[in-house]
Amino acid sequence: DIQMTQSPSSLSASIGDRVTITCRASQEIVNYLAWFQQKPGNAPRSLIYAATSKQSGVPSRFRGSKSGAEYTLTITSLQPEDFATYYCQQYKSHPFTFGPGTKVDI
Amino acid sequence: QVQLHESGPGLVKPSGTLSLTCAISGDSITDSFWWTWVRQTPGEGLQWIGEIHRSGTTNYNPSLRSRVTFSLDTSKSHFSLKLTSVTAADTAIYYCARRGHAHCGGDCMSIDSWGQGILVTVSS
Numbered sequence: 701d702i703q704m705t706q707s708p709s710s711l712s713a714s715i716g717d718r719v720t721i722t723c724r725a726s727q728e729i730v731n732y733l734a735w736f737q738q739k740p741g742n743a744p745r746s747l748i749y750a751a752t753s754k755q756s757g758v759p760s761r762f763r764g765s766k767s768g769a770e771y772t773l774t775i776t777s778l779q780p781e782d783f784a785t786y787y788c789q790q791y792k793s794h795p796f797t798f799g800p801g802t803k804v805d806i
Numbered sequence: 807q808v809q810l811h812e813s814g815p816g817l818v819k820p821s822g823t824l825s826l827t828c829a830i831s832g833d834s835i836t837d838s839f840w841w842t843w844v845r846q847t848p849g850e851g852l853q854w855i856g857e858i859h860r861s862g863t864t865n866y867n868p869s870l871r872s873r874v875t876f877s878l879d880t881s882k883s884h885f886s887l888k889l890t891s892v893t894a895a896d897t898a899i900y901y902c903a904r905r906g907h908a909h910c911g912g913d914c915m916s917i918d919s920w921g922q923g924i925l926v927t928v929s930s
Binding site: 730731732734736742743744745746749750751753755787789791794795796797798800801 | 851852853854856865866867868869901905907912913914915916917918919920921922923
């Protein structure tokens with residue numbers, strides 16, 4: 701199985717901050733990388749697919765990028781509704797696997 | 807816009823069978839999409855259970871393959887999960903989801919929609 705790691709596991713930030721979350725895969729996944737947002741008590745919400753493309757309706761402050769083997773989710777200006785846990789997932793190779801999550805709180 | 811809704815018993819006895827259904831509305835079952843099950847536990851995080859395509863092709867997580875079966879009813883617009891021989895370790899929130907893209911394949915084919923989830927507890 702492809703192992704996904706995320707860093708940091710949690711972070712504290714303020715409204716307006718730029719937040720960066722990193723995800724790495726144990727094998728090459730060639731941009732088959734998605735990001736999800738989950739708020740307590742809610743289902744995950746799909747944010748990013750193909751490493752850099754936004755799902756419909758996702759605000760422009762969310763940006764996915766890749767540098768080498770590292771995938772990054774950036775929130776350019778944190779808003780109150782962005783406090784949540786963020787997960788990456790690879791869908792290059794079965795079984796698809798998720799990262800352990802990064803909790804963003806105040 | 808597609809909507810997904812899980813239903814089924816919230817309590818299953820150990821060694822029993824967990825059966826869930828996901829109702830699909832707002833879209834039809836096409837070749838562009840895979841219909842997916844994911845579960846979430848506090849200890850294990852998000853776990854991909856597997857997926858089924860309209861063609862009948864399935865992909866299962868090897869860790870669950872011996873116990874899990876998916877089915878898809880295109881006429882009724884729903885798909886189902888059966889997990890046998892359950893234990894307390896199968897207690898989780900189960901989500902159904904849709905994976906795919908209407909206009910491109912390859913790396914576009916990620917999960918784009920989720921159901922609200924259903925908590926299933928395995929306990930006597």
